[in-house]
Amino acid sequence: MEKDYAKGYYLLYDPNNNKGTAFSHSEREEAGLEGLLPETIESLETQILRVDRQLEHFDKPINKYMYLMNLLDNNVTLFFKTIMSKPSKYLPLVYTPTVGEACQKFGLLATRPRAIFISINQKDRIKEILNNWCHPDVHFAVVTDGERILGLGDLGIAGIGIPMGKLILYTSCAGVPPEHTLPIVLDVGTNNEEFLNDPLYPGLRQKRATGKIYDDFIEAFVVAINECYPKICIQWEDFGGVNAIRILNKYRYKISTFNDDIQGTAAIATAGFIAISKLLKKSFKEQRFLFLGAGAAASGIANMLLQKFRKEGLSEEEAVKQIWMFDINGLIVKSRTDIADHQKPFAHEIEGTDDFADAVLKIRPTAIIGVSTIGGAFNQRVIENMSLVNERPVIFPYSNPTSHSECTAEEAYKWSKGKAIFASGSPFAPVTYDGKVFKPGQGNNVFIFPAMGLAIFATAAKRVTDEMLLIAAESVADHISDEDFENGLIYPHVDDILAVSINVAEKIAEEIFNSGQAGVERPDDIRSFILSKMYTPVYR
Ligand code: NAD
Numbered sequence: 212m213e214k215d216y217a218k219g220y221y222l223l224y225d226p227n228n229n230k231g232t233a234f235s236h237s238e239r240e241e242a243g244l245e246g247l248l249p250e251t252i253e254s255l256e257t258q259i260l261r262v263d264r265q266l267e268h269f270d271k272p273i274n275k276y277m278y279l280m281n282l283l284d285n286n287v288t289l290f291f292k293t294i295m296s297k298p299s300k301y302l303p304l305v306y307t308p309t310v311g312e313a314c315q316k317f318g319l320l321a322t323r324p325r326a327i328f329i330s331i332n333q334k335d336r337i338k339e340i341l342n343n344w345c346h347p348d349v350h351f352a353v354v355t356d357g358e359r360i361l362g363l364g365d366l367g368i369a370g371i372g373i374p375m376g377k378l379i380l381y382t383s384c385a386g387v388p389p390e391h392t393l394p395i396v397l398d399v400g401t402n403n404e405e406f407l408n409d410p411l412y413p414g415l416r417q418k419r420a421t422g423k424i425y426d427d428f429i430e431a432f433v434v435a436i437n438e439c440y441p442k443i444c445i446q447w448e449d450f451g452g453v454n455a456i457r458i459l460n461k462y463r464y465k466i467s468t469f470n471d472d473i474q475g476t477a478a479i480a481t482a483g484f485i486a487i488s489k490l491l492k493k494s495f496k497e498q499r500f501l502f503l504g505a506g507a508a509a510s511g512i513a514n515m516l517l518q519k520f521r522k523e524g525l526s527e528e529e530a531v532k533q534i535w536m537f538d539i540n541g542l543i544v545k546s547r548t549d550i551a552d553h554q555k556p557f558a559h560e561i562e563g564t565d566d567f568a569d570a571v572l573k574i575r576p577t578a579i580i581g582v583s584t585i586g587g588a589f590n591q592r593v594i595e596n597m598s599l600v601n602e603r604p605v606i607f608p609y610s611n612p613t614s615h616s617e618c619t620a621e622e623a624y625k626w627s628k629g630k631a632i633f634a635s636g637s638p639f640a641p642v643t644y645d646g647k648v649f650k651p652g653q654g655n656n657v658f659i660f661p662a663m664g665l666a667i668f669a670t671a672a673k674r675v676t677d678e679m680l681l682i683a684a685e686s687v688a689d690h691i692s693d694e695d696f697e698n699g700l701i702y703p704h705v706d707d708i709l710a711v712s713i714n715v716a717e718k719i720a721e722e723i724f725n726s727g728q729a730g731v732e733r734p735d736d737i738r739s740f741i742l743s744k745m746y747t748p749v750y751r
Pocket of ligand 1: 361362452472473476503504505506507508509537538539540581582583584585588609610611612615635636637654655656
C-alpha cells in the first residue's frame with residue numbers, strides 16, 4: 212500500500228497541519244485518524260492549558276525551552292497560540308535570556324534542524340542549498356555568522372539559536388507568517404577554543420575566515436538569496452562589531468536589509484527618549500546625550516538621535532553638539548588622535564578627561580547611555596553628578612548581559628534619591644525606594660523589529676531606510692500614557708506587543724508607500740491590508 216503523508220499517522224507528525232486532539236470527528240474519519248487519538252475532541256484553549264501544566268514540571272528555563280521547541284516540531288499552531296497567549300511569560304523562554312544557554316549547549320541539545328546552515332566551503336553552491344528549504348516563498352531571513360552572540364561572544368554555528376528565536380518573535384509579536392521566514396547561519400569557522408575542542412560541536416573546525424575570503428562569501432550569499440527569493444529582506448544578527456557596521460553599510464542602499472543590533476537598538480533607545488521628553492513636557496531638542504562606550508551600539512543610537520534632532524529642526528551643527536561620547540580612553544575630543552571614523556562627528560572642541568563622573572559635570576547631559584560592556588561603570592559619583600545637573604536624570608545602562616549592566620536599577624534609584632528615569636538592556640525586577648515601587652524599563656528591541664518585519668513583509672519593501680526606523684521609534688513612544696510614566700514605564704507592556712506591533716507596522720508601511728519603496732500597489736486602507744497579511748494561530 213502506498214503511503215499518504217497527508218493522512219493518518221503521518222499527518223500527526225506534520226507540524227504545519229497537525230492539530231492533535233483538536234481534530235474534529237469528521238476530520239478524523241476523513242484522514243484515517245480514528246483510534247490514533249483519544250476520542251475526546253479538545254479546543255486549542257484546553258491544549259494550551261495542558262502545555263502550561265506540563266511546563267510546570269520543568270524547573271530550569273532551558274528545559275522549558277527544549278519542551279517548547281519540541282512543541283514547535285509537533286504542532287506549529289499550538290506553539291504560536293501558546294506563546295501569543297502570554298508573551299511576558301513565554302518570550303523569555305523562547306528568546307533572551309534562555310536562548311543564550313540554548314546556543315551555548317547547541318551541540319549537546321541537537322534538536323531537529325529548523326534552519327539553513329551554509330559553510331564557507333559551499334560558497335559556490337549557495338542557491339542549490341537554499342532551494343533545499345521546505346518553503347518556496349521566503350520573504351524574511353535572519354542571518355548570523357555567530358561571532359558575537361548576545362553578550363556571550365563567538366559561538367560559531369551554535370549561534371543559530373538566535374535567528375531561530377528571533378523569527379519566532381517576528382511571528383508571535385507581529386504575526387509575520389512563519390512559512391515566509393528563514394533562519395540562516397553562515398559557517399565561517401569559530402575562534403571559540405572550547406568549541407573547536409568539543410567533539411559535539413557540529414560546525415567547521417577552523418579559525419574564522421577573515422578579509423577578502425570572508426567578504427566574498429557574504430557577497431555570494433547576498434547574491435544567491437536575492438536570486439532565490441526576490442522579495443527577501445535580510446536581517447543581519449549578532450555579527451562582530453566591525454563586520455556588522457561594514458556589512459550594513461555595504462548593502463543597505465542596494466538591497467532590502469537592516470541590522471537589528473545596530474538599528475533596532477537605536478530605534479528602541481530613541482523611542483525611550485522621545486517618550487521621556489513628551490512626558491516631561493520638554494522639547495526633544497533640549498536633551499543632551501553622553502555615551503559611555505563608543506562602539507557599534509553607540510554609533511547606531513547616536514546617528515538615530517542626530518536624525519531625530521534634524522527632524523525637530525536643528526541644523527547638523529546644532530544636532531552634533533547635543534551628542535557626546537566617552538570610550539575606554541576617555542572623552543572623545545577633537546585633540547585625540549585615536550578616534551575611529553564613526554566617532555569623528557561627535558568629537559568636540561573641549562579639553563579631554565578620563566573621568567566619566569567629571570565629564571558629566573562638564574557636559575551636563577540630560578541622559579547617559581551605557582554601551583561599554585563595563586558592569587558598574589555608572590558608579591555612585593556618576594549618578595550623583597547626574598542628579599546634581601538634572602531634576603530627573605535619565606540613566607540608560609544598555610550593556611548586556613545583566614552582569615555587564617553599567618548600574619543596577621536599585622543603584623540608579625537609590626543614588627538619585629528616587630529621581631532617576633531608568634531603562635536598561637537587561638531586565639531588572641521592580642525596586643522599592645522610600646516606600647515607592649519603581650518599575651524599571653527595559654529597552655527591548657522586540658517593540659521594533661517584529662513590527663518592521665510585518666511592514667516590510669506586507670509591502671515587499673525594496674529598502675529599509677533610517678526614516679522607517681525613526682518612525683517605528685516615534686510610534687512606539689506614542690503608546691506611553693501619563694499614567695504609565697507615573698508608574699515608571701517608558702515602554703509599552705510586553706503583553707500588549709501584538710497590538711503595539713500592528714500600530715507601529717501601519718505607520719512604517721505608510722512611510723514605505725509614501726517614499727516609493729513598496730513592492731506592491733498602495734491599498735486604500737493600509738491597516739486592513741496589513742491585517743489581511745498576518746498569521747493567526749488557528750486550526751484551519
Ligand atoms: P563594541 O565593542 O562595539 O563597543 C564597546 C565600546 O565600549 C568601545 O567604544 C570601547 O572603547 C568602550 N569601552 C570599553 N571599556 C570601556 C571602559 N572601561 N570605559 C569606557 N568605555 C569603554 O560593543 P557594542 O556592540 O557597541 O556593544 C556594547 C554593549 O551594548 C554590549 O554589552 C551589548 O550587549 C550592548 N548592546 C545592547 C543592546 C540592547 O538592546 N540593549 C543592543 C546592542 C548592544
